[in-house]
Amino acid sequence: MADILRQDRDLAWRAERLRHQPELPFPVLSTKIKLTWRCQLRCRVCRLWRLAQLDPARAGLPVDLVKSILTELRAQGLVKVHFSGGEVLTYTGFKDVVSHARSLDLQVNFTTNGVLLDKAWARFLAKERVHTITFSVDAPIPELHDAMRGVKGAWKGVWKGITAVQDQPKKSGRSPVIAVNTVITRDNIDHLADMADLLLSHGITQWRLLPVASPDKKVRPTPEQWSTLAARATDWHDILTRPPILGHPEQTEKSARYAQKGRYAGAFYDHVMCLAPWFHVFIDANGAAYPCCMGKAQMPVYGNLMEASLGDILASPRRQEIRYTLAAGQVFPVCHNCMDFVDENQAVAELSSAELAPSETGQP
Numbered sequence: 001m002a003d004i005l006r007q008d009r010d011l012a013w014r015a016e017r018l019r020h021q022p023e024l025p026f027p028v029l030s031t032k033i034k035l036t037w038r039c040q041l042r043c044r045v046c047r048l049w050r051l052a053q054l055d056p057a058r059a060g061l062p063v064d065l066v067k068s069i070l071t072e073l074r075a076q077g078l079v080k081v082h083f084s085g086g087e088v089l090t091y092t093g094f095k096d097v098v099s100h101a102r103s104l105d106l107q108v109n110f111t112t113n114g115v116l117l118d119k120a121w122a123r124f125l126a127k128e129r130v131h132t133i134t135f136s137v138d139a140p141i142p143e144l145h146d147a148m149r150g151v152k153g154a155w156k157g158v159w160k161g162i163t164a165v166q167d168q169p170k171k172s173g174r175s176p177v178i179a180v181n182t183v184i185t186r187d188n189i190d191h192l193a194d195m196a197d198l199l200l201s202h203g204i205t206q207w208r209l210l211p212v213a214s215p216d217k218k219v220r221p222t223p224e225q226w227s228t229l230a231a232r233a234t235d236w237h238d239i240l241t242r243p244p245i246l247g248h249p250e251q252t253e254k255s256a257r258y259a260q261k262g263r264y265a266g267a268f269y270d271h272v273m274c275l276a277p278w279f280h281v282f283i284d285a286n287g288a289a290y291p292c293c294m295g296k297a298q299m300p301v302y303g304n305l306m307e308a309s310l311g312d313i314l315a316s317p318r319r320q321e322i323r324y325t326l327a328a329g330q331v332f333p334v335c336h337n338c339m340d341f342v343d344e345n346q347a348v349a350e351l352s353s354a355e356l357a358p359s360e361t362g363q364p
């Protein structure tokens with residue numbers, strides 16, 4: 001998305017104006033859809049699989065609803081969909097929604113624990129030209145990964161899945177990009193150098209470190225661990241797709257203290273307005289729509305797509321209210337914990353309004 005905002009002059013101009021004109025029409029460019037809460041793993045830091053057990057009848061989105069949302073958003077400018085869960089490979093309609101999204105020419109990415117991804121899935125995903133598959137690998141040590149994922153055999157399963165996708169190019173000449181997510185907790189933070197080596201040894205060059213979202217202080221790394229990581233992470237710039245936490249290079253201690261409190265974006269949003277509520281929409285497995293995945297913790301829900309149309313959801317007064325709040329310079333506390341849209345927001349912040357004069361065919 002950051003590249004689109006950098007390269008599309010009219011969009012970049014609009015994005016830059018949103019602080020002053022929050023009502024300026026702006027397309028939803030990306031969406032993240034949680035297809036299901038169901039999952040066969042039991043990760044220590046994840047509460048989603050518990051939601052499926054609490055209310056099995058409401059644990060997933062109807063396939064037809066997902067397809068119609070994608071069709072409507074596409075007509076309004078959507079370019080990318082990210083499917084997640086729960087575990088998408090337990091969702092019965094997954095093939096159907098992937099094929100539909102690809103028939104709309106959308107970029108399709110998804111995140112998986114990888115355990116159910118076999119050769120047949122790999123063939124299908126390559127045939128559909130899925131863009132990026134993000135596998136979750138939490139540690140370079142099999143026993144630690146399995147302990148964090150709550151199920152023995154999770155390590156073996158995820159590498160079987162990664163290998164199945166990596167084997168595809170030899171057969172069909174095309175294959176999705178493989179990326180890896182690692183949730184950083186107090187348990188695995190000291191093993192990340194070995195993790196970087198492991199990924200490189202498997203030819204994986206896209207790695208995202210996700211600071212754990214947890215109210216439990218004991219799960220979150222200590223300030224000392226964050227300081228060490230911030231220093232070490234510079235060695236991995238070839239594979240890290242974004243830094244694990246944000247901070248001023250000369251203020252490592254302050255950033256580490258912020259990170260220990262869960263404030264992973266440091267002071268970034270003290271100066272920059274987040275544009276996600278304009279260019280993104282997050283939909284959970286119950287149909288609730290929010291500005292973003294993190295935002296669901298504190299921002300009001302726009303509405304529910306099981307009950308209201310997409311048009312009504314996007315025009316909802318709550319969506320307008322959230323955007324006016326941000327445009328007025330107020331920041332939701334949860335925004336300081338979020339690294340999801342730093343690249344996009346940075347891209348727009350770097351474009352000065354002088355550079356962004358509207359093009360001849362462009363906007364007022």
Ligand SMILES: C[S@@+](CC[C@H](N)C(=O)[O-])C[C@H]1O[C@@H](n2cnc3c(N)ncnc32)[C@H](O)[C@@H]1O
Nearest residue numbers: 045046085086087111112113136181210212213
């Ligand atoms: C909720 S999972 C769903 C996709 C899939 N089941 C998986 O594990 O990859 C999406 C991503 O969130 C990460 N995750 C889960 N719980 C988290 C937490 N408490 N804080 C930060 N990331 C978390 C997972 O490791 C995964 O990379």
Ligand code: SF4
Nearest residue numbers: 039041043046086113
């Ligand atoms: S595999 Fe994914 S959805 Fe399942 S419990 Fe772990 S993080 Fe949650």
